[in-house]
Amino acid sequence: MSETAISISDLHFSYGRKKVLDGVNLEVPEGSVFGFLGRNGAGKTTAIQILLGLLSPQSGRCSVGGHDPQADAVAVRRAVGYVAEDQKMYDWMRVEEIVHWTSSFYPTWDDAYAQQLLRQFDLPAQGKVKTLSKGQNTRLALLLALAHRPRIVILDDPTLGLDPIARKEFLRSVITLLQAEGATVFF
Helix, strand or coil, X not given: CCCEEEEEEEEEEEECCEXXXXXXXXXXXXXCEECCCCCCCXXXXXXXXXXXXXXXXXXXXXEECCXXXXXXXXXXHHHEEEECCCCCCCCCCEHHHHXXXXXXXXXXXXXXXXXXXXXXXXXXXXXXXXXXXHHHHHHHHHHHHHXXXXXXXXXXXXXXXXXXXXXXXXXXXXXXXXXXXXXEEEC
């Protein structure tokens, strides 16, 4: 029996009178791929923000990698690689600069793996972030989320704005890569 990577129990959250999470319960086993699906506005991003400790639930509990995101947000962020739906980066930096800068936040950063992903994702190390295509920007965000070798990867609709073929290829290659690493994928 595998351990639980992500656990949500009776989670509630509202924006004013609008309930977006109303008693959500789920468990994601370690090493699994979990699709968290729902309509726009259903609360998926809100749930992810609670899992990352960026929002506090109004009631209920959750655990990520064995840590409470409200009590130990730093431990959660070290255990998780996160790619937002429309991730913003410092567009004035070169790709290699943002990779180097991000590495300083993670004690487990793997420079060799970051360089491998840079080549695998066909990213221009000397290129400015602002000149990257939408697909390249998404791959850079993924590199930054993976190079510290997280046990859990949370993808909040990272393919938003990509054409359907690019979206399918991206998700297939990412999930294959992460499964080979034994990571838990929540998308």
